[in-house]
Amino acid sequence: xxxxLAKPYLDKEDAQNAYDTILTGWVTQGPRVQExxxxxxNYVGSKYAVALSNxxxxxxxxxxxxxxxxxxxxICPSMSYVATxxxxxxVGAKVVFAEVNPTTYNIDVDDVRKKITxxxxxxxxxxxxxxxxxxxxxxxLCNEKNLVLIEDAACAAGSSYKGNxxxxxxxxxxxxxxxRKVITTGDGGMITTNNEAxxxxxxxxRQHAMSINDRIRHESDKVIFEDHVELGYNxxxxxxxxxxxxxxxxxLDKIVAERRKVAFxxxxxxxxxxxxxxxxxxxxxxxxxxxxxxxxxxxCKISRNDLMQALLDEGISTRRGVTTAHxxxxxxxxxxxxxLPISEDxxxxxxxxxxxxxxxxxxxNYVIDHFIRLVQ
Ligand SMILES: *Cc1c(COP(=O)(O)O)cnc(C)c1O
Numbered sequence: 001x002x003x004x005l006a007k008p009y010l011d012k013e014d015a016q017n018a019y020d021t022i023l024t025g026w027v028t029q030g031p032r033v034q035e036x037x038x039x040x041x042n043y044v045g046s047k048y049a050v051a052l053s054n055x056x057x058x059x060x061x062x063x064x065x066x067x068x069x070x071x072x073x074x075i076c077p078s079m080s081y082v083a084t085x086x087x088x089x090x091v092g093a094k095v096v097f098a099e100v101n102p103t104t105y106n107i108d109v110d111d112v113r114k115k116i117t118x119x120x121x122x123x124x125x126x127x128x129x130x131x132x133x134x135x136x137x138x139x140x141l142c143n144e145k146n147l148v149l150i151e152d153a154a155c156a157a158g159s160s161y162k163g164n165x166x167x168x169x170x171x172x173x174x175x176x177x178x179x180r181k182v183i184t185t186g187d188g189g190m191i192t193t194n195n196e197a198x199x200x201x202x203x204x205x206r207q208h209a210m211s212i213n214d215r216i217r218h219e220s221d222k223v224i225f226e227d228h229v230e231l232g233y234n235x236x237x238x239x240x241x242x243x244x245x246x247x248x249x250x251x252l253d254k255i256v257a258e259r260r261k262v263a264f265x266x267x268x269x270x271x272x273x274x275x276x277x278x279x280x281x282x283x284x285x286x287x288x289x290x291x292x293x294x295x296x297x298x299x300c301k302i303s304r305n306d307l308m309q310a311l312l313d314e315g316i317s318t319r320r321g322v323t324t325a326h327x328x329x330x331x332x333x334x335x336x337x338x339x340l341p342i343s344e345d346x347x348x349x350x351x352x353x354x355x356x357x358x359x360x361x362x363x364x365n366y367v368i369d370h371f372i373r374l375v376q
Contacts, residue, residue: 003363006355009183009255009357017246027239028236029051029238030239036245036246043167043252044173050191051189053188054188059174063090063091065198065201066150070092073121076088076096085097088124095325097325097340098112098115102346105131106134107138120147121148123150125151126154130289132161132285153175208233209233210229263287266292266367269368273372274376275297275300275375293353319352320351321347321350322350
C-alpha cells in the first residue's frame with residue numbers, strides 16, 4: 001500500500017467553476033474574487049474579507065496596516081512555518097520569538113508577556129496545524145499593552161474557538177489556500193476583518209495602491225485615469241482561483257467533519273500508548289485537523305527519524321513536526337541568544353501522520369498497525 005501524507009479534496013464542481021470563469025473572459029481579480037470574499041466573510045462571521053495571492057502576502061499586508069515599521073518588534077512563535085516570522089522581516093521589524101505550549105503547540109501567553117518591551121508593536125499568534133490558540137488571552141494582553149493582534153490562521157479555515165469560527169475574533173486574520181491546507185485555490189490567501197479602514201487599505205495595497213481599480217475603469221463610460229497613491233504591491237488573487245475557492249468553501253464543513261473522523265480513529269487506536277502524546281483539543285477549541293501531530297516521548301523505542309523511515313519503507317509518508325524558524329539558515333545570522341528549548345524539543349520529537357479526505361478505514365488501519373508495531 002502507498003499512503004500519501006495529504007492530498008487536496010478537489011472535484012468536478014471546482015473544475016467546472018474555473019472553466020466557466022475562464023470562458024467569461026475576466027480572469028484576474030474581478031467578480032469571482034468579490035463573490036469569494038463575501039462568502040468567506042459570511043462563513044467565518046466577519047464583516048469583511050479581502051482575497052490575496054497567498055497567506056504570506058496577507059501577513060505582509062497585515063504588518064503594514066498594523067503600522068509595524070523598522071523600529072518595532074513583533075512577537076511570534078519560532079515553531080511555525082518560516083513564513084510567519086518572515087512577514088515581520090519584510091517590513092524591517094525585529095522578530096522576537098516566544099515559546100510554545102508543548103501540549104497544544106501554540107504560542108505561550110506567559111512567555112509572550114515576558115518578551116514585551118517598549119518597542120513591541122504587535123503579537124502574531126498562529127493557530128498551529130489548525131488548533132486554535134487562546135485568542136482571548138492574547139486579546140486581553142494586547143488591550144492591556146496597547147498592541148495589535150495579528151492571527152496567522154494559514155492552517156485554520158474551518159476551525160473554531162469558543163463556538164465561533166476562526167476569522168471572526170479579531171481584525172487581522174490571515175488564511176492560506178495552499179494545497180496543504182484544508183481547502184485550496186492552488187495558491188491563495190484571505191484576510192478577514194471587521195475594520196473598514198484596514199479593509200480599504202489592504203484592497204488598495206494589493207493592487208499597486210491604484211486609486212481606481214481596473215474593474216471600475218473597465219465599467220466606466222467616462223475616461224478616467226488612475227493614480228498610485230503609495231508604494232503598492234501586486235498581491236491579487238485571480239478570478240480563476242476564486243472560482244475554485246467558492247466551490248471549495250461550500251465543502252469546507254464537510255471536509256473538516258471527515259478529517260475529524262479520521263483524527264478520532266487515530267485517537268481511539270493510539271490513546272493507550274504511554275510513550276506518545278496525542279493532539280489535545282480542550283473545551284472550547286475545535287480543530288480542523290489540518291495535520292495530525294504525534295509527539296514521541298523519550299520512552300519510545302525508536303527515534304523520530306528512524307520511525308519516519310520505517311513507515312516510509314511500508315509505503316506510509318509522514319512529515320516531521322512543525323519546524324522552528326530560528327534554526328533555519330535564513331535566521332542563522334539574524335540574531336543570536338535564542339533560548340527556545342520547548343520549541344526545539346517539541347519540533348524534534350514530533351511526527352505528522354497521513355490525514356486526508358477521503359481516507360479509507362483500510363488506509364487508516366494500515367497506518368495505525370505499523371505505527372503501533374514500531375513505537376512501543
Ligand atoms: C502555510 C503557512 C503559511 C504560508 O501560507 P502560503 O499561503 O503558502 O503563503 C504561513 N503560516 C503558516 C502557519 C502556514 O502553515
